[in-house]
Amino acid sequence: MSSVEEALYGNRNAAYDQAAKKVLSQKKILAFILKRMFEEFKDESVQDIMTKYIEGTPLISQVPVHPDETNQEYERIQGNNTEDGSISEGMVRYDILFQALVPKTKEPIMPIINIEAQDRANPGYSILKRATYYASRMVSSQRGRDFYGDDYDKIKKVYTIWICMNAPKDMGNSINRYRMTEERLHGKYRAEEWQYNLLNVVMLYLGNRKTQDSLIEMLRIIFKEKAPALVKKQQLEEEYGIHLTEDETRELSKMCNLSEGVYNDGVYDRAREDLKNLIQSTGWSLAKAMEMLRIPKEEKAQLEKALKKQH
Template identity: 90%
Template sequence: MSSAEEALYGNRNAAYDQAAKKVLSQKKILAFILKRMVEEFKDESVQDIMTKYIEGTPLISQVPVHPDETNQEYERIQGNNTEDGSISEGMVRYDILFQALVPKTKEPIMLIINIEAQDRANPGYSILKRATYYASRMVSSQRGRDFYGNDYDKIKKVYTIWICMNAPKDMGNSINRYRMTEERLHGKYRAEEWQYNLLNVVMLYLGNRKTQDSLIEMLRIIFKEKAPALVKKQQLEEEYGIRLTEDETKELSKMCNLSEGVYNDGFNNGFDNGVNVGTFNRAKEDLQNLIESTGWPLEKAMQVLRIPLEEKEHYEKALKKEH
């Protein structure tokens, strides 16, 4: 692939990821996620989780940070920050980072939500191990910010939640949770759970088929359905009581237009088998912009955008009508 093509894909994927994070970071959507995937909130209403327990404004990462290669003292920014770094460990970014209060105790817990948009559940490494690493980093980063010296009782519980949007069939529509538990090898003593249950990893694998699980179905509508943003907005409002603002709707529309599945999934069925009109028009617009900016012929632009060449005749006719 040429550098121009790599730049095109990189920009498209980066823009999609950013729009997806903004959509997912809305408190009304986060509340549904917490109720279904975080045990402390299972008995609370979505409205209460949204208005009473999610604190502040969720932080969204924007720029990737390279590992720290110096031995200079790292001065930590106080408070929540999507950057987490140290001299020895380097630096990573979290997609969405926020804090919530446990309803019964009002103790704060830290929550990370990451969106994994890879076309496979194992992109050359274990996502589950990466999630565990992220959770561990969130615990260790609290020293010097949330607790000092040996005051380890102030360590906050951490949840890292991963939404894998393109899971294989055997993993699709699944939710798995991993956490620390106590195993007594001898004797009768049991420790209190708050002392050790600090790391929690939850993996949600989205599939293409409909499901009875309300959270998975809501996320499937947002990320997987091939429908215009206004249609999705109406579904979210009617089925989940989620009313998106004008700005939130714009982000949803941007995400739909940039969806990685538009070309891989939408065009596989072929134009004659009923390609969605909105999908075809978006692809036509992308082709026109690419041809005008690069001077490439239609066939080259279609290859770069991963549109099957069998559809060339349809796009030729459509583009000619524009001139």
């Protein structure tokens, strides 16, 4: 993104991302994800997962991914931390990170769950490889915090879930899981699964069409469907029993408005003024000015209409 684009759209995109993360981090929604995705929770009710097993308040964009600062930040989550940043690599943050107690166990084993709300399935590199790196970091960062020395039995199982908002047609409405499995090459011995099944990566690709998978359909309603927040709120209540509070509804409304190009922070007005000034100073056509400012295709018509109203 160019500096001009960053000035025009960076604030809006950041605001949308933050609102989307806040919506996604509601325990009501996380409980649906845990029940659908994790074997440990499949026999539990959504209500019990939400009230008994999800611990603390999910952290949004706070815990480092890279090595240098992960453990420092994790100290603040006794129900958890969201970014990882190496001094040399710069700060990279987990979108949402929280802890959940595993049902039906007396041991305080807690899977660490990271959910990334990606807006593209192909950002120029393999998201699957990035997800594997994140999961690996979430395991290695436990040393010196959750276990010390050679006490490797205390390593906690890690799930990292990536929700890709705008998947290509051939990927849309798909859920793929990747995890370690045992392959016996010779002999009869089998290791117990708890010893090696530590890394779990789940890729969830949202499509535009309706689907019978309840989790994908719920997320599609929240993030993909073109409808006002109050309509989405009613759908979530009637179809999933998710009752949003006033604050949660406000975040959903903010996200919906931003996704429709409503610039609450004045970015839209600045884009319009920049176009007008550029046309006046250069004599370019509106189409040429939009091209030079790299105005997204989906926003050109709205800006053109707004500029015509001024004349």
